Structures are given as structure tokens and as C-alpha cells.
Amino acid sequence: MTGKQELARFLRRRRELLVPADVGLPGGAVRRTLGLRREEVAELAHMSVDYYARLEQARGPRPSPRILDALSGVFRLTPAERTHLFRLAGTQVTPPASPVRTVRPHVAALLRRIPDTAAIVTDATYDVIAWNPLAAAVFGGDLDARPNQARRRFLGRPMESSSAEEFGAIVVARLRRAADRYPHDPQLTRLLAELRAGSEEFREIWATGPVHAPGHRSKTLTHPEAGRLRVNCDVLTVPHDDQQVVFVTADPGTPSARALRQLASRKRDFSER
Structure with a gap:
């Protein structure tokens, strides 16, 4: 044929x-x-x-x-x-014009099926585009505005209080991949311009050309009610859409695990009122 x-x-x-x-x-x-x-x-x-x-x-x-x-x-x-x-067609593949910024139904359903795990979905430019109730309880009203984690990390208050240096390299590595894949996306172009103009640290990390594969890492969050939470972050990639689902959990039996359960319980009680 x-x-x-x-x-x-x-x-x-x-x-x-x-x-x-x-x-x-x-x-x-x-x-x-x-x-x-x-x-x-x-x-x-x-x-x-x-x-x-x-x-x-x-x-x-x-x-x-x-x-x-x-x-x-x-x-x-x-x-x-x-x-x-x-x-x-025997034609060279051109890059997609823009990242996918919507969540597939089966990914959204996955978030609902894990009520005791905080989970967020980020697109290729680190916009938070979906989350579950426990993530809202952990990260508070920060998610309501669908924040960009790269902008928060380098231009504002980062979500985590530890491992910020490691996360900065992870962010830059992913944004470099996005810049290669979506060179004509105006939203990404504006984001990179903001980061270059507003963060010397971003410029320095970008110049090193960091490479990072999604995986496991631990960090400490500071919650206004639960205090310091030592959590694990595990990433599930959604390759077709160039997205990542980040699962936030705590080691079983630890104070952080008990605090997450309490936050989840409060969130369920509030939603049932």
C-alpha cells in the first residue's frame, strides 16, 4: 500500500x-x-x-x-x-500552535476519585487548570484565580516553603520544553517575558539549560490552619495534552497525614452543608 x-x-x-x-x-x-x-x-x-x-x-x-x-x-x-x-502525508510535523489548556473528562474524573489526596493539573506553561477539593483546602483561595506556578515561584509567593531551589530548576526545565514546542503561543511568550524581566534568578537558571523528568519529590508546605506539612509530590503525565497531574500525599502515620485527613474531612463537611 x-x-x-x-x-x-x-x-x-x-x-x-x-x-x-x-x-x-x-x-x-x-x-x-x-x-x-x-x-x-x-x-x-x-x-x-x-x-x-x-x-x-x-x-x-x-x-x-x-x-x-x-x-x-x-x-x-x-x-x-x-x-x-x-x-x-510525507510532510514534516510542525509544532502545535498552543498548549492544551482544558482537562479531559477522564482526568477530571480521576481527581474526584481520590478525595484523600490533594491533586492539581497543570498545563505545559504551569497554569493550574484543575484541582480537587482537598487541593483547594491545602492551597486555599490561591487556586481560585487559576494561578501560574512559574509566576508564583519567581515573581510572587511560592506555594512551598522548602525545596524552592529544586522546584525553580524543575519549572525552568519544563518552560524551556514548552518554548521549543509552542514558539508562537502568545500566552507563553508573555509569561517568559515577565519572568525574564522580573527575576534575575529565573534568568540565571534559564542560562544553565536545566533538564528534569517528572517524578517524585518531597517538600514542606506551611498551611494557615494545619501548620507545617511534610508532603510527597508525585507526577502523572498526560502526554497527549502535555499536562501533568500532581498528587500531594503524606507518609502514613505522620502528623502531616493526620492533618491532611482533617482538612479533607472539614472540606467534605463544609460541602455537605
């Missing part, structure tokens, strides 16, 4: 997997076509019906990155699927 034929088969399969409601189109009467119509895909991708039909028939020219990005959006491809589409 040729590359054009593989691309054509991939496009047909993706089109047949969608229904009009998936892309905001009215369903209407019973359809004879499985999935979306070619006309609908072409309209959503801003291309001619004839051109899209030729792609599905393995007769079209090599599609440009703009066309492939448009089809990726219509078919709601994950980053891995988008890369696969570009490779099938």
Missing part, C-alpha cells in the same frame, strides 16, 4: 468515526452515510469538496501543513494522531 493510500484510508476511518453532533452540526434525519459527509469535512476544514475527495481517493497532491492542521482539528486528533497524519 502506498503512502497516499494509507493517508486516504486514515482519513476515511476518521471521518466515519464522527457524527454531526461531535463537530457542532445538526443531526437531522437518518443518514445513509457512515459518520460525517465529505462535504461536511471540507466545509469545516475550509477546503474544496473536490480537493478533500481526491485526498480520500488517494489522487490528491501532498497536502500542506495548513491542510493537515485543519483536518487534525476537524477529526479532533490527539498530538500522537496528528503526528501520524503528518507522517502518512
Whole structure:
């Protein structure tokens, strides 16, 4: 099978997997076509019906990155699927324009299923985009404004009172990766400009080119009610969206573990009133 034929088969399969409601189109009467119509895909991708039909028939020219990005959006491809589409088309993969700043439903559900663990989700630029009730109890009203942890670390009051130096290197390493992946994202560009202008420490760490892989670390938090909490932070990556879920726990049997349970209990009692 040729590359054009593989691309054509991939496009047909993706089109047949969608229904009009998936892309905001009215369903209407019973359809004879499985999935979306070619006309609908072409309209959503801003291309001619004839051109899209030729792609599905393995007769079209090599599609440009703009066309492939448009089809990726219509078919709601994950980053891995988008890369696969570009490779099938024999076209160099271009970086996504911006980080994903929404949370997938299954990740949000995961946060709800661990009530005794504080958990937050951060995007590739360290914006906190989701959290569970215990995280709100641990970090307080700081989460309501969906803070950026990089901005807090270098320009404001950091969330943790210990291991700040280690966390600074972790933050910079992740932001360097984000800058490579999303060079044209305006929100990231503004953030990096703020950090460079406002923090000599940020500039110094950036110059060293730190490299860090997500994993386990321990730190001490200072809570206004519970006092000092010695906690563990473990990171689960969501590769398709370039996001991280941070789980905050304490060693069993420690004062910090008891304090977290009390905070969780208070949060549940308050929510049930």
C-alpha cells in the first residue's frame, strides 16, 4: 500500500468515526452515510469538496501543513494522531500552535476519585487548570484565580516553603520544553517575558539549560490552619495534552497525614452543608 493510500484510508476511518453532533452540526434525519459527509469535512476544514475527495481517493497532491492542521482539528486528533497524519502525508510535523489548556473528562474524573489526596493539573506553561477539593483546602483561595506556578515561584509567593531551589530548576526545565514546542503561543511568550524581566534568578537558571523528568519529590508546605506539612509530590503525565497531574500525599502515620485527613474531612463537611 502506498503512502497516499494509507493517508486516504486514515482519513476515511476518521471521518466515519464522527457524527454531526461531535463537530457542532445538526443531526437531522437518518443518514445513509457512515459518520460525517465529505462535504461536511471540507466545509469545516475550509477546503474544496473536490480537493478533500481526491485526498480520500488517494489522487490528491501532498497536502500542506495548513491542510493537515485543519483536518487534525476537524477529526479532533490527539498530538500522537496528528503526528501520524503528518507522517502518512510525507510532510514534516510542525509544532502545535498552543498548549492544551482544558482537562479531559477522564482526568477530571480521576481527581474526584481520590478525595484523600490533594491533586492539581497543570498545563505545559504551569497554569493550574484543575484541582480537587482537598487541593483547594491545602492551597486555599490561591487556586481560585487559576494561578501560574512559574509566576508564583519567581515573581510572587511560592506555594512551598522548602525545596524552592529544586522546584525553580524543575519549572525552568519544563518552560524551556514548552518554548521549543509552542514558539508562537502568545500566552507563553508573555509569561517568559515577565519572568525574564522580573527575576534575575529565573534568568540565571534559564542560562544553565536545566533538564528534569517528572517524578517524585518531597517538600514542606506551611498551611494557615494545619501548620507545617511534610508532603510527597508525585507526577502523572498526560502526554497527549502535555499536562501533568500532581498528587500531594503524606507518609502514613505522620502528623502531616493526620492533618491532611482533617482538612479533607472539614472540606467534605463544609460541602455537605
